[in-house]
Amino acid sequence: MNRLWSASRLTYAALAVTALMSVFPIYWMFVVASRSSDAMGQVPPPVTPGGNLGANISRLFSNTDAYFLTGLINSAIVAVTVTVSVVFFSTLAGFAFAKLRFRGRNALLLAIVATMMVPTQLGVIPLYLLMTKLNWNDRLPAVIVPALVTGFGVFMMRQYAGQAISTELIEAARMDGCGTARIYWNVVLPALRPAAAVLGLLTFMTTWNDFLWPYAVLNDPENPTVQLSLRALSDGYYQDMSQVFTGTAIATLPLLLVFVLFGRQIIGGIMEGAVKA
């Protein structure tokens, strides 16, 4: 056990100020969401919740420009599908890179690390043309399919599989006549569960938040993701801010929930990744 520096009162004070600044915009989002629309014009600005949340929610869901409910459902479909797929393909490839021998293994792994540095976002124009050709414009496959597996996920699972699975265990399973598919399903996947959970959480949050590509390819206002619903709300000619903030609060709620429940694991995942990378 390392001896750490002690924390003075000043340390706690500085941390408290930082924490307050971190949390305040999120807290304030809920404050405005729970107030009537004239809260925006008040001086000083309100910092305590009001009693208008229910009314704001019902106005939000009946807003005919935002398609907010459709947005929520679409985002849930996209985020869950992408998360399941990323976890599956990343653990599979991570297992192959960490525990199976094949020609070109190191070169391919290096290629994956290199792809993580490529700003693929800059390819949106041909991607848009490609989706037009596939007739996926304005439809969910356009935002799901390109995200089904990521270089980050493969690399993260490879790093974890290298240390979490003993080679003897795999050899034993092989002696028992297991093929590589059986080994993956019965030995590797259970052993990778903690890291796969973190990857799943990070993927879910990233996908839920994704804005640029859905913004480019989902142009039908009646079929948005929730982030595009927020854009429609905030671009409205007449801005009813308590309603817009109700939308941002509801769109943030699933993420906060995930974070409160699994924050410890997420922090662990980020920090372990940092040391290994």
Next chain:
Amino acid sequence: MSVQLDARPPTPAARRTTRPPRAFRLSRLDERYSPYLYVAPFFVLFGVFGAYPLIYTFWVSLHDWDLLGTEHPFVGAENYTRLMADPDFWHSVVNTLGIFVLSTVPQLLAALWLASLLNRQLRARTSWRMAVLVPNITSTAAVAIVFGVLFGRQFGMVNWLLDLVGVGAVDWKANRFASWVAISAMVDWRWTGYNALIFLAAMQAVPRDLYESAAIDGAGRTRQFWSITVPLLKPTIIFAVIVSTIGGLQLFTEPRMFHSGTNPIRGGPLRESQTMTMYMFENAFAPHYNFGYGSAVAWLLFALIAIVAALNVVLLRRLGGTDRPVQARRSRKERPR
């Protein structure tokens, strides 16, 4: 994992001879080719939806290519020469670099400082870490809307606070530099805590005895921080700078949503904070749908990212001590707590 339930005495030699050759062949095939099958999904997907579009962007940029036209005549470098003479393009380049500097430099310094605070003997360690990370998990679009209101001219909380200390109201959306500051504040808010945790993990891997011997030599805490911690963290800092460069120069959602309602894709009435990615969007999609011109912007942005990332690495390599301490770190790598 299966357990051997076969109670018969093992007869390995007999088995080897009676093993069906087909199953044997299958298992050899499995050993040899399945790994490729398992890693293939990433490469196929990246090839089709990542690498191909990026390279094809260059091809499109050499053509006069718009949404409605059925023909796309080859025009060579014309899109690029037009861009070079396009003041709105250069305006977006300056905006991008300005916002990038304002959002990255304070962010990484603050993250280092925050990490050194988190690296002490703290009560409720996990709660503090969660508190600094929470901005990072929120939806960018949602937060940009909230910051747009906080930085409102008339009723924004920031101007109200400035008024309390006697500073006049700032028009955060219509003043070019002020809009850079507001957008950078958003980026800093989101990423400082995240980078602090990355730095914290690296700090925990620094061997304590280095500090002890430095203390014996009479180095104070500040001196220890700059002479031990920062040089040892150099690989991590370089990593964080590269990631911030790639992300920061492509900034889109924050400025786009900050200007919600009025001239969103132009980044304000006079393009006060239109980034290069926004300029690419304005040209490639609504309202112009000029794919060729937009693609040229994309490639120049790509080049800019490569140049800035390389410059950063060169500068950071020169900064600080030698590479010797890095080896010390490797020999005593510890898992983060």
